[in-house]
Amino acid sequence: MPEPVGLRTAYAGSLNESNIGEVVKVCGWVNRIREHGEHLVFVDIRDYTGVVQCVIPRTENLHPEWVVQITGTVARRPEGTENDQLASGQIELHDPTVRILAQAEPIPFSLDDRVELDEATRLRYRYVDLRRSRMQRNLRLRSLVNAAIRRSMEEQGFVEIETPLLWTPTPEGAREFLVPSRTQPQNFYVLPQSPQIAKQLLMVAGFDRYYQIARCLRDEDLRADRQFEFTQLDLEASFVTQDDIHEFISHAIHTVVAAVSPGTTINIGKLTWREAMSRYGSDKPDRRFGAELNDVTGIFSNTSVKALSAKSVQAMVSPIALSRARLDELVERAKTLGAKGLLWLRVETTDGGLVLNSPVSKFLTDTEQHQLIDAVRANVGDTILMVADDWERAVAVLGQIRLGLGKQLASDDILDFFWVVDFPLFEGLDEFGTPISAHHPFTMPNEEDFALLDSDPLSVRSQSYDLVLNGWELGSGSIRIHESSIQSKVFQVLGIDEETARSRFGFLLDAFKYGAPPHGGFAFGIDRLSALLAGEENIRELIAFPKTQSGSDLMTGAPKQVAIEALAQLGLRPTAHAKD
RNA sequence: GGACCCGUGGUGCAGCUCGGAGUGCACGCCGGCCUGUCAAGCCGGAGGUCGCGGGUUCAAAUCCCGUCGGGUCCGCCA
Numbered sequence: 001m002p003e004p005v006g007l008r009t010a011y012a013g014s015l016n017e018s019n020i021g022e023v024v025k026v027c028g029w030v031n032r033i034r035e036h037g038e039h040l041v042f043v044d045i046r047d048y049t050g051v052v053q054c055v056i057p058r059t060e061n062l063h064p065e066w067v068v069q070i071t072g073t074v075a076r077r078p079e080g081t082e083n084d085q086l087a088s089g090q091i092e093l094h095d096p097t098v099r100i101l102a103q104a105e106p107i108p109f110s111l112d113d114r115v116e117l118d119e120a121t122r123l124r125y126r127y128v129d130l131r132r133s134r135m136q137r138n139l140r141l142r143s144l145v146n147a148a149i150r151r152s153m154e155e156q157g158f159v160e161i162e163t164p165l166l167w168t169p170t171p172e173g174a175r176e177f178l179v180p181s182r183t184q185p186q187n188f189y190v191l192p193q194s195p196q197i198a199k200q201l202l203m204v205a206g207f208d209r210y211y212q213i214a215r216c217l218r219d220e221d222l223r224a225d226r227q228f229e230f231t232q233l234d235l236e237a238s239f240v241t242q243d244d245i246h247e248f249i250s251h252a253i254h255t256v257v258a259a260v261s262p263g264t265t266i267n268i269g270k271l272t273w274r275e276a277m278s279r280y281g282s283d284k285p286d287r288r289f290g291a292e293l294n295d296v297t298g299i300f301s302n303t304s305v306k307a308l309s310a311k312s313v314q315a316m317v318s319p320i321a322l323s324r325a326r327l328d329e330l331v332e333r334a335k336t337l338g339a340k341g342l343l344w345l346r347v348e349t350t351d352g353g354l355v356l357n358s359p360v361s362k363f364l365t366d367t368e369q370h371q372l373i374d375a376v377r378a379n380v381g382d383t384i385l386m387v388a389d390d391w392e393r394a395v396a397v398l399g400q401i402r403l404g405l406g407k408q409l410a411s412d413d414i415l416d417f418f419w420v421v422d423f424p425l426f427e428g429l430d431e432f433g434t435p436i437s438a439h440h441p442f443t444m445p446n447e448e449d450f451a452l453l454d455s456d457p458l459s460v461r462s463q464s465y466d467l468v469l470n471g472w473e474l475g476s477g478s479i480r481i482h483e484s485s486i487q488s489k490v491f492q493v494l495g496i497d498e499e500t501a502r503s504r505f506g507f508l509l510d511a512f513k514y515g516a517p518p519h520g521g522f523a524f525g526i527d528r529l530s531a532l533l534a535g536e537e538n539i540r541e542l543i544a545f546p547k548t549q550s551g552s553d554l555m556t557g558a559p560k561q562v563a564i565e566a567l568a569q570l571g572l573r574p575t576a577h578a579k580d
Numbered sequence: 581g582g583a584c585c586c587g588u589g590g591u592g593c594a595g596c597u598c599g600g601a602g603u604g605c606a607c608g609c610c611g612g613c614c615u616g617u618c619a620a621g622c623c624g625g626a627g628g629u630c631g632c633g634g635g636u637u638c639a640a641a642u643c644c645c646g647u648c649g650g651g652u653c654c655g656c657c658a
Contacts (some may be wrong), residue, residue, distance in 0.1 A: 040615040109591050120650045173658035220657045440658045
């Protein structure tokens with residue numbers, strides 16, 4: 001804690017037996033008042049470091065949350081009245097002089113962390129909510145994360161460079177926030193969804209190792225782990241391989257973890273995308289619990305069960321016991337996720353060994369049943385869940401089911417970081433049969449797969465990679481294309497003709513003509529990383545002034561209508577669409 | 581665009597199935613008592629358009645429809 005200056009000579013939480021006898025000035029908020037009559041009143045003064053108890057021998061006119069300066073003598077508490085729960089619990093302030101710095105109305109809710117509050121109320125009075133120790137802890141932890149990241153980047157020779165918030169529209173990817181130009185009516189800037197292109201230009205400029213703790217803005221629907229604006233560690237480096245990028249990030253992650261949870265050891269593993277999908281049905285699997293998927297397609301290649309006649313059959317053992325009602329819910333959930341259904345089979349025992357009890361079991365041969373039990377290593381009492389579809393859908397749906405069932409088993413004490421590598425370059429076809437970029441169109445294909453760009457583009461792997469922590473995608477990156485011949489080829493596969501490419505990314509393509517080094521980079525979300533390190537399930541708990549799911553700021557009332565004149569100045573006018 | 585959950589004094593909840601006077605619990609607030617508490621204790625008091633609108637009914641917090649706000653998720657997030 002910093003050296004006390006100004007109106008204070010000590011912080012409340014810093015005082016202990018070593019200060020006995022000193023006259024100190026503490027400043028803060030009245031946390032709690034315990035009145036025992038005219039001659040004995042306890043007042044707890046709170047600052048961000050903690051609380052200290054003051055003994056006030058006469059009734060001062062004080063109320064909770066008033067802001068005060070207390071001048072008093074640090075004294076040992078009478079024997080038997082110490083409070084071991086408090087850092088300052090062995091001492092108290094005597095003979096205080098109370099100076100009221102600000103009065104306060106009763107606050108709208110308790111600051112006690114034990115009370116779960118409605119989030120809308122918290123957000124409306126966010127400045128009060130932020131006084132709670134949970135929020136103080138979270139935002140201060142986030143500050144430590146930022147500091148550790150900067151330290152790591154500087155140690156590794158990265159240079160911090162700011163890039164514009166007023167950027168140019170790039171029609172691919174996330175929806176962008178538009179900013180109308182006053183000086184050039186009818187024209188727009190956008191707020192960047194990431195500094196992607198800017199940082200590549202910095203590589204052309206020879207900065208070699210760039211980083212930025214960058215705000216990114218995306219006008220997409222909000223979730224527990226998504227806000228309109230979020231913060232990333234954004235970095236890019238030249239003359240490096242994928243492994244080098246992983247090392248840079250690994251250094252940063254280790255520095256952060258050492259800063260916020262000293263003593264915790266972490267190991268950043270690696271999975272291929274195909275392995276992640278086939279074992280967990282997700283490209284950001286939560287590996288803190290088992291229940292892996294099993295490919296049982298072969299067992300049912302000659303099945304008479306129509307629901308199992310599919311390109312792929314995936315099976316898993318439920319990690320928890322399931323009631324019949326719960327199974328019915330799961331079947332519905334599988335359907336909403338796009339599967340035709342979900343088969344469940346209970347493993348039971350008879351004289352002859354293990355049997356399956358299920359609506360479909362009588363249509364399964366003994367061989368199929370036993371092979372299935374063996375394949376998923378099921379025991380008596382287990383429930384086997386199966387989805388049959390094409391491979392992508394089967395693993396994805398069962399992966400979602402797996403996550404829903406296993407999440408409650410995942411321990412908060414584990415930090416399971418790992419890389420997912422070898423993503424496909426394209427993630428499918430659009431309605432015209434043209435491949436869609438999985439990452440962005442500047443992602444370098446895996447050199448071994450160049451030949452497949454024409455013949456089988458969907459199986460081309462890319463040099464892109466994600467970093468995953470406890471089932472959350474922390475971030476992603478790639479080695480970029482820096483040769484125009486490869487870039488042209490990828491644009492061609494993506495169906496982006498030369499004219500379109502020029503109009504969208506002309507300045508980048510131009511820049512690359514003037515000597516572009518091989519380069520690649522990464523970005524990870526600091527909101528998400530901090531949330532997971534804080535044990536929070538929601539990034540709003542790590543953001544001082546977040547928006548609601550519908551994009552409102554309940555404290556300020558934003559977004560708001562503006563005067564017609566303000567619109568006119570921007571060359572805009574309201575349409576019938578606008579609300580009153 | 582869609583699914584589900586929530587909305588009751590300042591706060592957190594119960595009441596809602598099975599309609600019968602806004603009834604209850606805890607915290608906070610105001611007043612009184614109280615010389616060792618620390619979520620102090622005891623006594624008393626104030627405080628409510630049951631989110632809003634409509635419908636059913638003799639009667640609606642409760643049942644029905646709509647709507648608004650908050651949350652979780654699907655779509656979306658190169």
